[in-house]
Amino acid sequence: MASAVVTNSRLADQKWIARGEERTSLSRFLLWLSPWAVVLAVGIYAAGLCLYYGLNQTNMDNRFAFGLWIFLDLGIIALGAGAFFTGFLVYILKRAELRPILNTAVVVGFICYSGAVAILMIDVGQPLRAWFTFWHPNTHSMLTEVTFCISCYLLVLSLEYIPILLRNRQLRKLPSFLVFEHQLHKLVPVLAGVGTLLSFFHQGSLGGLYGVLRGRPFAFREGFFIWPSTFFLFILSAIASGPSFLMLVTATVEKVTGKCLVPPDLFRRLGFISGILLAIYVAAKSIDTLIWLNITSPSVGFAPWQYYMHKPFGTPILFAEIVLLGLLPAFLLTYRKTAARRGWLLSAAALACAGILLNRFVLTVQTLAVPTLPFDEFLQYTPSWQEVASFGGVIAYGVIVYSLSYRYLPLFAAPKGENTHVSGD
């Protein structure tokens, strides 16, 4: 990963690398990993402080109960939606052309969800009592559904990751591993279906979590049956950004390694899927915003301008979220001429991902920062170094796991097919 330069000479860990795959030398690879390992170590130390001393290590309080960590959770869970969505497209809708990116989607999803669960374990303050949510669930809380679905989906992703892991060159030499991998792989469509169901509900419930906050008019929304509109907007935005994030990850790996890992046409397909879904999301989000500004919010005594009078949360953020990081990338991803150019395509994908992250940030932070009572004040929150370090630790964890997976596992195995030319043809 450290360099585009690859070598044909023997590597110290050659036995672990798939046949025919060229990788950089082990020393360069370790050099690439070392700064991330330092960030991860600091993150683990900071997390340890939070677990040992409690949440007083953070700058969160009763008012700002959601902070950087929840933003991180919402962000990476949305970006990790590429895993379930790609599985859904390949196994349920039979879009075989997306198969080359399936393994990397699973690994990205596994990293995102395991990272989110790890940070949630710190965030709950008393992780030893995390099982309470399963034993004494509050079935009226969106968070219960989120907890159940994320736990189950992480299990599903782990099971989807196992067949990829067992295809490692050394692990596959054990016949029992190889046969188990084969049998588990045959059942992956079942897991893909379960994953789709779970993801649909937990992505939605994460949005619904904000939509039901009647005491926070910035987030509160009307909706359908028990689900506020944010339930559906979160699902739409997650499946729109997931393919874009996969494109960005794959393009980054291609750039770093100097290799073409997936068919060039695949990016255009992913971009088109992402763009169409983003366009639908932007349309739905615009309608939702208009209803909220003109009906929902005034009905609870808040004029729209009240939300945007506190800097830096002005109207430019709303403009950026809907137009600059929504409508624009949707256009660039679907318009034939821009989609045909890799630079435009990847820039649009980056904008789409940034837009979804901004949306999660706004819903998490602005919701809590804006005063809701006459004697209330606009609150500012700055995360403590422990929060930032834990955040960085999760990012470093992701980079390390992905790098190891890329080096030792078949993430971008090319499909093999028959090709016959008869003599005399």
Next chain:
Amino acid sequence: MFPGIDGFHWTATHVVFLSLFFAIVVTILTTVVSAVWRTTRDFRTSRAIELCWKSDFAELPESDRRCRHELAGRVISRTCDNAFDCRHCARYSQFAVLPATGLATDLGLNYPDDRLYHRGHTWVKPVEDGPFTIGLDELADHLIGNPDSIKMPVVGTELEINQTAWRMSKNGNEIQVRAPIEGTVVSVGGPKEGWFLKIRPRLDPRDPTTLRHLLRGPEVHGWLSRELERLQLQLRAPNTPAALADGGVLMPGLMDAVPGADWNTVLADTFLEA
């Protein structure tokens, strides 16, 4: 969570939500248990070996998966998608009747016509009404020279086709030699004897399809010339471009003569390892 636990109420919400949750958990667990059960079943039968071979075959580079008819020059290009199992290849007969067009130049290796050859560099010498003799072909023999150790199967062992028949080690490299046919080991030899195993075939030796998967005639020459070409490329000095062949022949004891080569890859390619 469960009836009787503090907080549980017999309401529709509780029942629907928890039923759905448990249905999902049961589905996930059933999937895992099913995979474990199927794995156990495959090991009880011989299907596990077949699955391992097919999985290994799928990992071979395309250059190693050429169809025998391409090797013989009957077709210009064809990748095998049947794990070299010509016995069950639907298109075998279609191509087998075409004339072979390969050139039969002398490659400097002895591959007698009375033997049939497996892609994992073993030969089979059929004997009427007797056990078949299995040995290592001359290219593999030249490559390894004298192995440091050999681990042979005991007499009476049931071997499946493409299963590891015996293991050798040389200069720290482990070599697994695949069985070219299925059957029962009736006698064990070694390099000194010039053969390694005598196997009583499980399938009827008079059936023409029993040994159909093994290479013969012009196919052997086409296969061997590609194998030599591969070796030449893999054993060239580091950072040197590919050069024209100089007409030399393969020398015995290559692993001792070129200790610095990437033998891990060479042996994997030679003995069809993933």
